Amino acid sequence: MMAAAEYSPLTTHVLNTGDGVPAARMALSLHRLDSKLMIWSMLSVGTTNTDGRCPGLIGREAFSPGMYKLRFETGSYWESLGQTSFYPYVEVVFTISDREQRFHLPLLMSRFSYSTYRGS
Amino acid sequence: MSANRLHQLKGHILPENKATAMGSPSPLTTHVLNTAMGVPGSNMALSLYRQDPSTNAWSLITSGATNDDGRCPGLITKQMFTPGVYKMHFDTAQYWESMGENSFYPYVEIVFTIIDPGQKYHVPLLLSRFSYSTYRGS
Numbered sequence: 001m002m003a004a005a006e007y008s009p010l011t012t013h014v015l016n017t018g019d020g021v022p023a024a025r026m027a028l029s030l031h032r033l034d035s036k037l038m039i040w041s042m043l044s045v046g047t048t049n050t051d052g053r054c055p056g057l058i059g060r061e062a063f064s065p066g067m068y069k070l071r072f073e074t075g076s077y078w079e080s081l082g083q084t085s086f087y088p089y090v091e092v093v094f095t096i097s098d099r100e101q102r103f104h105l106p107l108l109m110s111r112f113s114y115s116t117y118r119g120s
Numbered sequence: 121m122s123a124n125r126l127h128q129l130k131g132h133i134l135p136e137n138k139a140t141a142m143g144s145p146s147p148l149t150t151h152v153l154n155t156a157m158g159v160p161g162s163n164m165a166l167s168l169y170r171q172d173p174s175t176n177a178w179s180l181i182t183s184g185a186t187n188d189d190g191r192c193p194g195l196i197t198k199q200m201f202t203p204g205v206y207k208m209h210f211d212t213a214q215y216w217e218s219m220g221e222n223s224f225y226p227y228v229e230i231v232f233t234i235i236d237p238g239q240k241y242h243v244p245l246l247l248s249r250f251s252y253s254t255y256r257g258s
Contacts, residue, residue: 067226086232087230088205088231088233089231091229091231092225093225093226093228094224094225094226095226112255112256114255115252115253115254116252117251
């Protein structure tokens with residue numbers, strides 16, 4: 001866990017566009033690709049809060065350039081609402097080259113669609 | 121109607137389909153759109169995988185590339201399209217690089233569950249260098 005005053009340079013925000021609400025209590029995890037071994041290692045696991053956010057994903061020191069993956073347990077989320085969904089989970093793979101910048105990766109999703117973008 | 125016009129109409133109706141000799145179109149289709157430039161995402165490499173339910177390993181079903189219209193006919197045959205978890209992998213960074221541009225995503229993978237293979241499934245990808253979206257279409 002990170003110190004309270006420190007903000008993660010990487011943030012996310014999950015919106016349930018089907019119901020027009022933040023997606024609360026969705027499990028997610030952050031992974032980095034080890035470029036020599038070509039395997040993913042998990043850096044942090046979390047759950048979105050009532051606002052669909054998950055503070056403290058990663059600390060600035062740990063945020064080295066490389067390939068990362070945010071995995072959202074969307075299937076489990078819809079199941080907990082008693083619904084099925086087309087996607088068992090969503091993984092967004094992205095490249096960080098400049099660790100000094102802030103990266104906001106929202107996920108807007110419904111049972112049959114999703115979108116993501118690089119925000120601020 | 122003229123032979124020319126008839127030939128033109130035929131071209132619009134008959135689906136080009138490389139995987140099915142019998143001529144039935146793939147029950148799974150995709151369409152890549154480059155929303156930044158307002159054009160189809162053409163000549164993008166992609167591949168389709170199915171997950172083995174006992175080992176969770178992915179096995180490759182097809183690999184190909186989108187045509188000028190951003191489509192890739194013949195992804196899978198009706199016989200092979202059994203219920204299960206599938207994954208479409210799009211080589212998006214390679215696509216942007218071929219146009220001399222970088223992008224935020226090295227590739228895009230969309231994982232989806234097929235319960236009723238009797239239906240048609242359209243899994244489009246709308247993308248720019250810094251965003252993408254997909255939906256279950258028809």
